[in-house]
Amino acid sequence: MRTPIIAGNWKMHKNVGEAIEICRQLDELVADSPVEVVVCAPFTALSALNALGLKKVKIGAQNMYYADQGAFTGEISPGMLVDVGCQYVILGHSERREIFKEDDELINKKVLKALEVGLRPILCVGETLEERKAGNTEQIVVDQTTKALAGVAAEQIGEVVIAYEPIWAIGTGETSDGNDANQVISTIRQTIAKLYTAELAGQVRIQYGGSVKPGNIAEFMEQSDIDGALVGGASLKVQDFVGIIEY
Ligand code: PGA
Numbered sequence: 001m002r003t004p005i006i007a008g009n010w011k012m013h014k015n016v017g018e019a020i021e022i023c024r025q026l027d028e029l030v031a032d033s034p035v036e037v038v039v040c041a042p043f044t045a046l047s048a049l050n051a052l053g054l055k056k057v058k059i060g061a062q063n064m065y066y067a068d069q070g071a072f073t074g075e076i077s078p079g080m081l082v083d084v085g086c087q088y089v090i091l092g093h094s095e096r097r098e099i100f101k102e103d104d105e106l107i108n109k110k111v112l113k114a115l116e117v118g119l120r121p122i123l124c125v126g127e128t129l130e131e132r133k134a135g136n137t138e139q140i141v142v143d144q145t146t147k148a149l150a151g152v153a154a155e156q157i158g159e160v161v162i163a164y165e166p167i168w169a170i171g172t173g174e175t176s177d178g179n180d181a182n183q184v185i186s187t188i189r190q191t192i193a194k195l196y197t198a199e200l201a202g203q204v205r206i207q208y209g210g211s212v213k214p215g216n217i218a219e220f221m222e223q224s225d226i227d228g229a230l231v232g233g234a235s236l237k238v239q240d241f242v243g244i245i246e247y
Helices: 016-029 043-051 078-083 094-099 104-117 129-133 137-148 178-195 217-221 238-245
Strands: 005-009 036-040 058-061 088-091 120-125 161-164 205-209 228-231
Touching: 005 088, 005 161, 005 205, 005 238, 016 036, 016 043, 016 238, 036 088, 043 058, 078 104, 088 104, 104 120, 104 137, 120 137, 129 137, 137 178, 161 178, 178 205, 178 217, 217 228, 228 238
Parallel strands: 005 036, 005 228, 036 058, 058 088, 088 120, 120 161, 161 205, 205 228
Antiparallel strands: none
């Protein structure tokens, strides 16, 4: 049985005070949930969130660089994230790929490094609207998944969480329909089975992401291959995020 995982991706929102307030409330409200709950906050809030000693809510980052240290102005190392209590890190989000020109090779280096230091990557994959219309969705996600996981050892694959996020559904209010998302996610699982084994693929948690809200979460969670959600906009309000966690 895979433990469902709901992660909030706050993107570039919330100052330290707001982050503390939300996480304090969230930690109480979802204390008894069987779902694993993660908040991926801006770098500036991580240290303060760690100091709260949250019981239920785990902390994650939204990006990192793959080097241990050095002359990389403006970057944050994997060890720095561990140092402030992060257990997860989102890697390869489509906004990183599109706006900051991250490619599969860079994302692969980050995935390997995250695992090396004990951070669990939330690896994002997904197609653009053009790619979907051209019928290339499955090929795109298979390709992104395969390249990002190159060199990941069989003993580590269970630590990886994958988020299938169709780019056209992110922040748009448009969502993939549950069956459709499940089909793409089952293709991702088959890809992992080919790279590793069916048994290991069965341990990897794969989320859906893209305009998830309290009103549509159940449609995704009732699918056989969907193990959770990566939530952007709706994770910024405690009530909405709790509504999703309590699907
Ligand atoms: P959204 O974002 O929920 O606001 O669509 C999801 C994401 O980008 O991870």
